[in-house]
Every structure is written in structure tokens, then in C-alpha cells.
Amino acid sequence: MPLLLATAALGTRVELVLDEPESPGLRAVGEEVIAEVHHWHERLSYFQPESLLSFINRSAAHRAVALDEDVWSLLSLCREAHRASAGAFDPTLAGLLGRATTHAGVPASRHDQAADAGWAALVELDDDRRTIRFRERGVRLDLGAVAKGFALDRASDILRRHGVGGALLHAGTSSVVAIGAAPRTIGVRSAGGLVTVALREGCLSVSAPRGKVVDGTAHIRHRGGPALADTALVIGPLGGGAEADAWSTALIVLGTRPMAMSDALRSAVHDGRRWTSHRIQLSPAPEAA
Amino acid sequence: MTESSRREFIIQTAGALTAMALLPSIPAIARQQGDPLGVALVGAGRQGRSIxxxxxxxxxxxxxxxxxxxxxxxxxxxxxVQGAKGFAxxxxxxxxxxxASAIFIATPxxxxxxxxxxxxxxGRHVYCEAPLSNTVEDCRAMVQAAxxxxxxxxxxxxxxxxxxIYKLARSFYRSDAVRDAVAIEAQQFQKTSWRFPASNPARENEVNWRLDPAVSLGLPGEEGVHQFDVALWFTDRLPASATGGGSIRLWDDGRNMADTTFSTLRFDNGLYMHHQASLANSYGGRTETLRGSNATIKLAWTAAWMFKEADAPTQGWEVYANRQQFHNEEGITLIADATKLASQGKLKEGVGLPNPPLYYALADFLASIRAGEPAVCTAPDGLRATVVAIHAAKAVMTGEEQVIDPSLYEV
Structure with a gap:
């Protein structure tokens, strides 16, 4: 019987299913995985005041904040995804929307201006010193779109390091990692109904235009325009969960796959009427009872 | 005085009261100029990495x-970390x-x-994780070296x-707000096997030292020591004896270490502290509750509350304090840096700590080095809490009362 471990972290339920029968050693590996997820929850949470991300959001406008190798790699990935997606992926967006009402010192016109440039105008990563600095007060990063994928990447490193042959790890069903040769069937619900995809030795990220709500309106915004897709999914190699998360968010905004997207990432986008797929086999699935 | 300015005055007065225990302000080290202090870590497990x-x-x-x-x-x-050198x-x-003039110790x-x-x-400054050791002899050797x-x-x-938050709560505990100490309860609940995966089978026992009664103090020692110290620090009292017990309720995987324990400390003035811990259930997490005849303080490491008795005198500021409902009880949230937050109208934003408790302990240590002053928590402080933990652990393992020789608390 497979071993199941679960916890509440990253704003959702995280589950790990290990294919092998339970043993003290296997459970210890599973608990290490869950501890790693918690570790990243505690570091990357936008809402917990004691998280590293909250510390960065409080401090980076006043001084450069030094980053460790892992956090640096994540923020570098964010910078690259922001650039390659022409701003469609932007971790500064939540802060920009929020501070319109909370940071009275900045005029509204400035917000519009800043929102157009987003990360590129507001965030400075120093590659030599491995530091982050904000160019304005009131900037806040929300890594919610990539934190789950990143945490699962780090957690799956532990599974592989301990030679676990088969496992499924997911965070809130929107970020999934599958380890092992046997394909896993994953259901994805869009406005067009339920489809399934097969996932093997890789990661999957699903996004939909929900989550950031300001004045009752859903905002995934790209230069003032509406979201162009209702569901986007990206499949990447093991360890590519954060990148897959970033791109599934960007595809919701863009509606179509851009040329700049890495070929290592497969994708599918549902625009409200039909799926457009790039190297992903989608199968219709009966509605779950 | 208008009603609004009176209200503001009272809030700020309350803030002044609540802020008095927060001095010196925390990351003094962050404001220091000059050459950076070299530091190093021994023990890069989970706690070491948190450091x-x-x-x-x-x-x-x-x-x-x-x-x-x-x-x-x-x-x-x-x-x-950037640019650090690795050693075995x-x-x-x-x-x-x-x-590297300061060493952080986070080994088993x-x-x-x-x-x-x-x-x-x-010739290095030392920050040592608690408990200081698993034997009184080792602890005393460390204190003597210090x-x-x-x-x-x-x-x-x-x-x-x-x-x-704990400093603030202690100032209330030692004021008339709580008055006569009635009882102390503490709990540490988490659901985990306490077993760690080894990178190779030969290291299995070494990695899982917590499960070895020969070297581990078990739940009351490894986890409870922090909570015992809270009681020692708040009350300025030392326990005279410890009783306890424990059993395996869930993790029956060949271990000899109880996964669920209770222990009771009897202080020299007749006060009792009850401690419960389990690895089989997570409800309630880690808290300490200190009951007084005027109020009860509940501590949860990143937050704290005070519950006043109905007949306790009112001091005025409570009217404007932030409150939280716990079933039929209403707790006053203890907020660090309340003066500043109240003046900014952001009192509610101050609920909870902006950094994990570990951050403040590290900041205090580095600030002490810079200032050339003793640590906030000294070696003798560590010795006393560890002596209590060792006796509580022995009480749990043997089921017999452990009388604590008062001379063990001193070197």
C-alpha cells in the first residue's frame, strides 16, 4: 500500500504519495520532503510577516538584501521569465495593485507608469553581489505564482537524492511533480470541461485567471489588457517546477505560446472555446462522479 | 482633552507600557559600522540551516x-551562504x-x-543551541570554560x-497585571516520527540520535528545555523536583524513546509547571500558559495574549487594545513595538512577530559581541534550564521522581 503524507503549506494542501510500502526509512524521507516544503513556505510566504520574502519586501527599498543560492536562483528565474514573457509574468503586480490604496505617498499616475514597466523598472538584481534592491518604496514581491513549483523542485531533489523510485507530490493540485517511469494521469479542468494528461518524470503547472482580486474583479493584468486564456498548463522536466509555474501564469495573460518560451517546456492553453497544445497530448475525460 | 485625543493618549500610553520590555531594540548589529565580524557554523542540519x-x-x-x-x-x-568554506x-x-571570531553550534x-x-x-565567542548538553557534567564543563x-x-x-513578544509578556507577568502565580502549563505537539533519513545506512544511528536514550533527552529535554526556561525566566524560580512519564502512542517502529510524554516540575515556592509533548498529534502546537490570580498569559512563540479575570482591576488601555476570540474567552493581543504602531494607526498590523524567534536570539548574540557585553542568555542560564531538562527527561524515562540538588544549578 502506498504511503501518503500531507500537510497544509503554501496556502494549500500539499500531498506526497510514495509508491513503495511504508517503512520507517521511507517515512523519514517523506517527512524530510514535507519539512522542505514547510521550509520554503516559511521563507517565501507573502502573508507571514516573519518570512524571508516579507523581510525582503520590508527592507529592499532601503538597502540591498543578500540572497542565498536558492533564493537567488528563484529570483533570477523570475527576472528571466518576466523578460521572456514581455512582462506577462510579473511578481511585482500584486504589490502594485495593493499599494494603490496603502502607499499614499505615490500618485496614481505613477502607479500606472510603474505597472507598465513592473519588475524591470522596480527590481534590481545585482549579479556580482547576489543582492536584491527595490528602486522605489512600497514595492512588494508576491512569489505565489512560482513558490509552489520552487518548493516542489527542492522537495523532489530530496526524493531523488534518497533514491525514491516512484512518487507523486502536489501542492493544491495546481503544481505537480511525478517521479518514476510509470505515467500518472492528471485531470485538468477548464471552461471547456475536464481533460487528462499523462505525466512521467516531470512537473506540471496549471494556472487560471483567479486569485488576485481587487474591488471584486479578478486581475491578471498585462499592460491594462484582460487575460486571454481561462486555463494554461505547462509540463517541464524534473526540477523545472518554478519555471513551469511562471510560464503557466504568463500564458494566461498572453493567450498564446510565445517564441521565447523554452522548448523544454510543453504547453497547452484553453481560450474559452478550445485547447491549443504544444507537444501535450490532451484526452477528454468523463466528469468525475 | 477631546475624546479622540484622549483615546490617542491612552493608546500611546498603552504602547509605552507594552514597549518597555523591548529595549534594547533588536538588530543593533545591523546598525554597526566597521569591519564585518567573521562567524562560522558547526552542524548544518535543519537547525543549523535555519541559523x-x-x-x-x-x-x-x-x-x-x-x-x-x-x-x-x-x-x-x-x-x-556566499563565499563560506566547508569543513568536516x-x-x-x-x-x-x-x-571567524564567533561560532554557532547546532550539532546533536x-x-x-x-x-x-x-x-x-x-578564543571564539560561542552561540550554543539548547539544551547545552545531555549530561550535567558536560554542561558544567561548558560553563566553566565560558x-x-x-x-x-x-x-x-x-x-x-x-x-x-516574550519580553513584553514577561513585563506583564512581573507586574500587577497577572499578580500571584497560580500554575504554568506548556505543550509541544507535532506529528512527525522524529526520524531523519540518512545519506547512507552506516549513518542511520548517527542521524537519528534523538531516538537513542543513551544520548538524547527525548521530548522534555530536546523540545521542553525552551519552555522550562520560559518558566524559570518569568518566575525567577528554580524547580526542586521533576516527575513524569511517557509511552509510545504511534511510532512503534522499534524505538525505545517515548513519543508522548508528560512531566511536572515542582518549584521551590510550591508552584507547579505541567508539560505535555507528543509526536503523534499536532493540535495546539507549542504554547506556554502562565496563570495568575488577575490574568492568564498564553504564549505561542510568534504571538501572545493576555486573558484578564473579570474581577481584575482595569488599567484603561485595555479598552483600545487589539483582541482575539478563543471560544468563550477574549484575549488581549500582546503587540511588540505598540507605541510606534499605535501612533501610525497600525496596531493590528503588529500582531505576530516580523521575524522568527531565532532571528532575535542571533541578533542579540551578535549585538553582545559588538557591545562587549554578556549574552542575553548566558552559560549559567543555559545550565539551569538544561539541568531541569535532564531531570525531567530522567523522570519520564524512569517514571520516578527526580529531586534536583540545588547545587547543580551553580558552578
Whole structure:
């Protein structure tokens, strides 16, 4: 019987299913995985005041904040995804929307201006010193779109390091990692109904235009325009969960796959009427009872 | 005075009261100028990596070395810092990094003594995780080594003493707001096997030292020591004896260490502290409750509340305090830095700590070094809490009352 471990972290339920029968050693590996997820929850949470991300959001406008190798790699990935997606992926967006009402010192016109440039105008990563600095007060990063994928990447490193042959790890069903040769069937619900995809030795990220709500309106915004897709999914190699998360968010905004997207990432986008797929086999699935 | 200015006055007065225990303001080290202080870590397990993570938020020092005998843990630790050198042996690190003037010790408990004594004898400041050791003899040796080097700072890693919310709560506890101490309860609940995966089978026992009664103090020692210290610090009292018991309720996997325990400390003035811990259930987490005849204080490491008795005198500021409902009880949230927040109309935003408790303990240690002052939590403080933990652990293991010889608390 497979071993199941679960916890509440990253704003959702995280589950790990290990294919092998339970043993003290296997459970210890599973608990290490869950501890790693918690570790990243505690570091990357936008809402917990004691998280590293909250510390960065409080401090980076006043001084450069030094980053460790892992956090640096994540923020570098964010910078690259922001650039390659022409701003469609932007971790500064939540802060920009929020501070319109909370940071009275900045005029509204400035917000519009800043929102157009987003990360590129507001965030400075120093590659030599491995530091982050904000160019304005009131900037806040929300890594919610990539934190789950990143945490699962780090957690799956532990599974592989301990030679676990088969496992499924997911965070809130929107970020999934599958380890092992046997394909896993994953259901994805869009406005067009339920489809399934097969996932093997890789990661999957699903996004939909929900989550950031300001004045009752859903905002995934790209230069003032509406979201162009209702569901986007990206499949990447093991360890590519954060990148897959970033791109599934960007595809919701863009509606179509851009040329700049890495070929290592497969994708599918549902625009409200039909799926457009790039190297992903989608199968219709009966509605779950 | 208008109603609004009176209200503001009372809120700010309340803020002044609540802020009085927060001095000195925390990251004093962050404001220090001059050459960065060189530091190094011994023990890059989960706690060691947390230390490196929190150090990353502070300024005025540089992590120069990380030491761990396990290659995988060492590699994980080195990922947390820039430019640090890795070592498998702490003596080699002390020899090769003379400029690392402070050493953080986060090895298994029974290995603390050797590292701490070596570091002190090599002229390094020491921050040692709690409990200080698993034997009274080791603890006393560490305290003696610290006392033999009075110019060096030795900090015991009992985080409650640096926690701004706990300092604030202590000021209330020691004021008329709580009055006569009635009872203390503490709990530590988490659902985990307490077993760690080894990078190879040969290291299985070494990695899982917590499950070995020969070297581990079990739940009351490894976890409860922080909570026992809160009681010692708040009350300024020392327990005269410990009783306890425990059993395996869930993790019946061949271990000899109880996964569920209770222990009771009897203080010299007749006050009792009850401690419960389990690895089989997580409800309620880690809290301490201190009951007085006027009020009860509940501490939860990143938050704290005060519950007043109906007949307790009103001091005015409570009317405007932030409150939280717990079933039929209403708790006044204890907020650090309340004066500043109240003046900004942001009192509610102050609920909870802006950093983990560990951050404040590390910041205090580094600030003590810079200021040339004793640690906030000294070696004798660590000794006393550890002596209590050792006796509580023995009571749990044997089921027999452990009378604590008062001379063990002093060196």
C-alpha cells in the first residue's frame, strides 16, 4: 500500500504519495520532503510577516538584501521569465495593485507608469553581489505564482537524492511533480470541461485567471489588457517546477505560446472555446462522479 | 482633552507600557559600522540551516565557514551562504579560520561540549543551541570554560529570552497585571516520527540520535528545555523536583524513546509547571500558559495574549487594545513595538512577530559581541534550564521522581 503524507503549506494542501510500502526509512524521507516544503513556505510566504520574502519586501527599498543560492536562483528565474514573457509574468503586480490604496505617498499616475514597466523598472538584481534592491518604496514581491513549483523542485531533489523510485507530490493540485517511469494521469479542468494528461518524470503547472482580486474583479493584468486564456498548463522536466509555474501564469495573460518560451517546456492553453497544445497530448475525460 | 485625543493618549500610553520590555531594540548589529565580524557554523542540519537563513537577514558580519561531518548536510549548508568554506572537522575549521571570531553550534546535543570548549579555548565567542548538553557534567564543563574566558560571549540558544513578544509578556507577568502565580502549563505537539533519513545506512544511528536514550533527552529535554526556561525566566524560580512519564502512542517502529510524554516540575515556592509533548498529534502546537490570580498569559512563540479575570482591576488601555476570540474567552493581543504602531494607526498590523524567534536570539548574540557585553542568555542560564531538562527527561524515562540538588544549578 502506498504511503501518503500531507500537510497544509503554501496556502494549500500539499500531498506526497510514495509508491513503495511504508517503512520507517521511507517515512523519514517523506517527512524530510514535507519539512522542505514547510521550509520554503516559511521563507517565501507573502502573508507571514516573519518570512524571508516579507523581510525582503520590508527592507529592499532601503538597502540591498543578500540572497542565498536558492533564493537567488528563484529570483533570477523570475527576472528571466518576466523578460521572456514581455512582462506577462510579473511578481511585482500584486504589490502594485495593493499599494494603490496603502502607499499614499505615490500618485496614481505613477502607479500606472510603474505597472507598465513592473519588475524591470522596480527590481534590481545585482549579479556580482547576489543582492536584491527595490528602486522605489512600497514595492512588494508576491512569489505565489512560482513558490509552489520552487518548493516542489527542492522537495523532489530530496526524493531523488534518497533514491525514491516512484512518487507523486502536489501542492493544491495546481503544481505537480511525478517521479518514476510509470505515467500518472492528471485531470485538468477548464471552461471547456475536464481533460487528462499523462505525466512521467516531470512537473506540471496549471494556472487560471483567479486569485488576485481587487474591488471584486479578478486581475491578471498585462499592460491594462484582460487575460486571454481561462486555463494554461505547462509540463517541464524534473526540477523545472518554478519555471513551469511562471510560464503557466504568463500564458494566461498572453493567450498564446510565445517564441521565447523554452522548448523544454510543453504547453497547452484553453481560450474559452478550445485547447491549443504544444507537444501535450490532451484526452477528454468523463466528469468525475 | 477631546475624546479622540484622549483615546490617542491612552493608546500611546498603552504602547509605552507594552514597549518597555523591548529595549534594547533588536538588530543593533545591523546598525554597526566597521569591519564585518567573521562567524562560522558547526552542524548544518535543519537547525543549523535555519541559523544560516536568519543570519542572512542581518548585517555587519560574514559567514566564513560551515562545518558538518555529513557531506550532504554540509553541501546544503553551503548553499545558504556566499563565499563560506566547508569543513568536516570543527578543529580544522578553528585552525584554518582564525578570523571567524564567533561560532554557532547546532550539532546533536551530546556533541556540543567538545565543540564549545574547543571554540572557547581557541578564543571564539560561542552561540550554543539548547539544551547545552545531555549530561550535567558536560554542561558544567561548558560553563566553566565560558567563565574561564570572561572576555568572550557565550550565548545559550534559549530563544524565549530574546523574543520581543516574550519580553513584553514577561513585563506583564512581573507586574500587577497577572499578580500571584497560580500554575504554568506548556505543550509541544507535532506529528512527525522524529526520524531523519540518512545519506547512507552506516549513518542511520548517527542521524537519528534523538531516538537513542543513551544520548538524547527525548521530548522534555530536546523540545521542553525552551519552555522550562520560559518558566524559570518569568518566575525567577528554580524547580526542586521533576516527575513524569511517557509511552509510545504511534511510532512503534522499534524505538525505545517515548513519543508522548508528560512531566511536572515542582518549584521551590510550591508552584507547579505541567508539560505535555507528543509526536503523534499536532493540535495546539507549542504554547506556554502562565496563570495568575488577575490574568492568564498564553504564549505561542510568534504571538501572545493576555486573558484578564473579570474581577481584575482595569488599567484603561485595555479598552483600545487589539483582541482575539478563543471560544468563550477574549484575549488581549500582546503587540511588540505598540507605541510606534499605535501612533501610525497600525496596531493590528503588529500582531505576530516580523521575524522568527531565532532571528532575535542571533541578533542579540551578535549585538553582545559588538557591545562587549554578556549574552542575553548566558552559560549559567543555559545550565539551569538544561539541568531541569535532564531531570525531567530522567523522570519520564524512569517514571520516578527526580529531586534536583540545588547545587547543580551553580558552578
Amino acid at each position: 544560516l537563513g536568519e543570519l542572512g537577514k542581518l548585517e555587519g558580519f560574514r559567514v566564513m565557514g560551515v562545518c558538518d561531518s555529513d557531506e550532504s548536510r554540509l553541501s546544503s549548508g553551503l548553499r545558504r 572537522d570543527h578543529r580544522k575549521m578553528l585552525d584554518e579560520l582564525p578570523e 546535543t551530546h556533541l556540543h561540549r567538545q565543540v564549545a570548549v574547543d571554540a572557547l579555548q581557541a 567563565q574561564a574566558a570572561p572576555k568572550l560571549v557565550f550565548a545559550s540558544g534559549l530563544e524565549g529570552r530574546s523574543n520581543p
